Amino acid sequence: MTDAGGTTDHIARALFHHAPAGLFAMTADGVIRSANDTFCEWTGYPREDVVGRYFLALLSRGSKLIFETRYMPLLQAQSRLNEMMLTLSTSAGGTRDVLVSSVLDGSGAEPLVYAAVFDAGIRLKYERDLLDARRTAETAVARVRILQAAAAGLAPASTLAAFGSALRVSAEMATDAAHVSVIVTGPGGTRELVSGARPLAETVELADLLPVGAALASGLPVLCRSAADIAVSFPALAAPLDAEGVEALCVVPIIDNGTVSGAIACWFQRQRVLDENLLDLLGALATQAAPVLERIHLQHQIEHQSLHDSLTGLPNRRALQNRLRRLIGDAERHGRAVAVLFLDLDGFKAINDDFGHEAGDQVLQQVAVRLRRVLREDDTPSRFGGDEFVIASDRIDQTSALEVAQRIRQAVREPLDGLARGQRVSASIGISVYTPGRAVPMSPDDLIALADEAMLASKRAGKGRDTLLTA
Amino acid sequence: MTFTQPAGANLPESSTADVLTRNGVTVLGDPAGQPVVFGPGYGTSQNMWRLVAPQFADERRVVRFDHVGSGDSDVSAYDRRKYDSLRGYAADLLEILRALDLHDVVFVGHSVSAMIGALAAVEEPDRFARLIMLGPSPRYLNDEGYLGGFERADVDALLDALEVNHVSWAAEMAPALMQNADRPELAAELAESMTRTNTMVAQHFARVTFLSDWRRLLKNITTPTLILQSSDDLIAPLEVGAYLHEHIIGSELVVLNAAGHYAHLSDPGEIERQIRRFL
Numbered sequence: 001m002t003d004a005g006g007t008t009d010h011i012a013r014a015l016f017h018h019a020p021a022g023l024f025a026m027t028a029d030g031v032i033r034s035a036n037d038t039f040c041e042w043t044g045y046p047r048e049d050v051v052g053r054y055f056l057a058l059l060s061r062g063s064k065l066i067f068e069t070r071y072m073p074l075l076q077a078q079s080r081l082n083e084m085m086l087t088l089s090t091s092a093g094g095t096r097d098v099l100v101s102s103v104l105d106g107s108g109a110e111p112l113v114y115a116a117v118f119d120a121g122i123r124l125k126y127e128r129d130l131l132d133a134r135r136t137a138e139t140a141v142a143r144v145r146i147l148q149a150a151a152a153g154l155a156p157a158s159t160l161a162a163f164g165s166a167l168r169v170s171a172e173m174a175t176d177a178a179h180v181s182v183i184v185t186g187p188g189g190t191r192e193l194v195s196g197a198r199p200l201a202e203t204v205e206l207a208d209l210l211p212v213g214a215a216l217a218s219g220l221p222v223l224c225r226s227a228a229d230i231a232v233s234f235p236a237l238a239a240p241l242d243a244e245g246v247e248a249l250c251v252v253p254i255i256d257n258g259t260v261s262g263a264i265a266c267w268f269q270r271q272r273v274l275d276e277n278l279l280d281l282l283g284a285l286a287t288q289a290a291p292v293l294e295r296i297h298l299q300h301q302i303e304h305q306s307l308h309d310s311l312t313g314l315p316n317r318r319a320l321q322n323r324l325r326r327l328i329g330d331a332e333r334h335g336r337a338v339a340v341l342f343l344d345l346d347g348f349k350a351i352n353d354d355f356g357h358e359a360g361d362q363v364l365q366q367v368a369v370r371l372r373r374v375l376r377e378d379d380t381p382s383r384f385g386g387d388e389f390v391i392a393s394d395r396i397d398q399t400s401a402l403e404v405a406q407r408i409r410q411a412v413r414e415p416l417d418g419l420a421r422g423q424r425v426s427a428s429i430g431i432s433v434y435t436p437g438r439a440v441p442m443s444p445d446d447l448i449a450l451a452d453e454a455m456l457a458s459k460r461a462g463k464g465r466d467t468l469l470t471a
Numbered sequence: 472m473t474f475t476q477p478a479g480a481n482l483p484e485s486s487t488a489d490v491l492t493r494n495g496v497t498v499l500g501d502p503a504g505q506p507v508v509f510g511p512g513y514g515t516s517q518n519m520w521r522l523v524a525p526q527f528a529d530e531r532r533v534v535r536f537d538h539v540g541s542g543d544s545d546v547s548a549y550d551r552r553k554y555d556s557l558r559g560y561a562a563d564l565l566e567i568l569r570a571l572d573l574h575d576v577v578f579v580g581h582s583v584s585a586m587i588g589a590l591a592a593v594e595e596p597d598r599f600a601r602l603i604m605l606g607p608s609p610r611y612l613n614d615e616g617y618l619g620g621f622e623r624a625d626v627d628a629l630l631d632a633l634e635v636n637h638v639s640w641a642a643e644m645a646p647a648l649m650q651n652a653d654r655p656e657l658a659a660e661l662a663e664s665m666t667r668t669n670t671m672v673a674q675h676f677a678r679v680t681f682l683s684d685w686r687r688l689l690k691n692i693t694t695p696t697l698i699l700q701s702s703d704d705l706i707a708p709l710e711v712g713a714y715l716h717e718h719i720i721g722s723e724l725v726v727l728n729a730a731g732h733y734a735h736l737s738d739p740g741e742i743e744r745q746i747r748r749f750l
Contacts, residue, residue, distance in 0.1 A: 028736070028737065029730075029731050029733075029737045030731065054703070054731075056705055060628070061621065061622070061625045061628075062624065062625040062626075062627070062628020062629055062631075062632070063628065063632070064625075064705050065621065065625055065626070065628070065629045065681075065705075065706070066628070066629050066632045066633075066636075068705055068706050068731075068732050069512075069513050069514040069629070069677070069706070070514050070629075070632075070633070070636075070673070072732075072733060073512075073514045073515040073516075073519065073733075074514075076518075076519070076733075076736065077516065077518065083636075084636055085632060085635050085636055086632075087628075124635070127635050128631070128635065131631065131634055131635055135634075172552055176551045176552050176555040177552065177555070178552055178553075178555060178556060178558075179474060197474045198474065199474050200474075201474060226684065227684075227687065242687065244474055245474075245556075245558055247556070247684075267474075268555065268556070269555065269556030269558050269559075270555065270556040270557070270679060270682070270683045271682065271683065271684055273682075
């Protein structure tokens, strides 16, 4: 290289203008005061269009946003900022990716920002690729973490509440939704909220909460990404949901073997993009939840079956004994009486013989319905076996026990329906009343045996009557 | 928890001390004076109000705070579900006002804090005397018949940039943390983890700020409102100021001469004058 002029000043000026980096100075507001040739060349504008212009005006729109919301506040806060990636918007309509390092000099009369700009096209592309790869990896990791947490939470769940809670927490992690509700469908299409809050709880029945209903009915996810979407899909609910701050929603059905058994409903307090990834993840959660829900339903069913008579739906002998054990315990603690009413049908065998077993079954079912109708809240009926029913009664004395027996006999005597239409049966009833403290302690079996004995006395005395024994 | 509350809103209410620590609340001025509360914009801290807020301390009670995840706030209180909506931030603001038992409040909100203040004022109008919005926007994205100034791709570019630049921010923080550290490698690690958290919060807050739409809220604002709009604010273009003025009943719009998005830094005297005039 030839002598560049010889003077130090000249070299310094040449260095400033021809350095392989853009250099410029701007005011704290971002107005460019001085720029070197390299920087002007990169922007494609002549110097007079660069100096006096806002640096912001030379940036792409995305970079403008970054500059205003991150670059400026950070520079203000720490006076220095290194290697911020920005995109210049060139005069030819193109872009140039650059790294900008800046320092804030507050020593002069007017604070100035000195900036060095480096061409970073290749490096930025590399960084973008890295970023994409990392994002993909992180999304996958987050997904696995959420599904694992869901599996761990759902596995031990034996109640609908525990199931709902585990599923809700996982869906919250997956979506950041302000509220998640887990809804389970029951027999006859009933719907139950098993976990979480739901909107419009005061004003709209769960059965009428349309987005949930739509997902349950169709078995397809329901998505509203904004208030405008809600207004289009569910116009009647737009205003009330808006009033409760719901800006977006998404309901994903839980489907087990083709049957919709529940739903995960997410309610957002801002409009949300709800992309494919998120829906996939919610779908995976629902898929994980479906067999757990089925298992809990089966457990409940088995539990119910083990304690109920399948013909009449009444509690069975085992349930009766459990119930009586509790009643006796309560009675002993509170010093009140327990009664057992033992009921045997008169004339049942004849109907069975004359009209067939199906008719007999119908009689038992009708008696069960009638018992339920005439009993008090504190009376628990059960089918003891054959044509025998036993009622366990709490908060009772001899007088009211006799009144209950009286009502039962009247109800049983009413003409029958079904195959034995017009026929009648009657009830022989034995009552045992136990007042703890007044007698030797009695077990459930003791009380039942005593009532059975009283019932036999009623039969012997001519059927269709009551006998009361106390202990 | 009732449904309308933001997720994670504390019930029973957090103690006064908890709230004040959580939001890095600072109070100065006359305890008997009318409270003037300053809210920081996206990506900034209460420090941005340093040239304006103290000017009111002689006769008013001056309150500044940071949003959870920014400035001197307790970042461990950052609950992604709660802060998935500006409603979560508005709930915090109301908690601060309650904790300090502030009434007749003048709220001055920069940028996103303007909408946070509006949400709080719609929720509890009786607590607010005035709303002053500096560079506000109810929606940053363009929409049919609405010019917000940005497209979805611009916001995506911001989100990308937050992540790409995370490396250089960690490098920024490390020396500061290392100054007093015996083991510099731990400081670097700490800087990395803090930057990760900050980047996560900055990205989430960016989504919540720039992808929200609060246009429907404006008609419910009953507090007298002053809109301070810079003539050259890139984040909130002139059209946005006009839109707000048209939709906030009885509002006043002042277009500042230039001054950019950070007018409280570039022209603090004018901002102070405008606030005083409106009180």
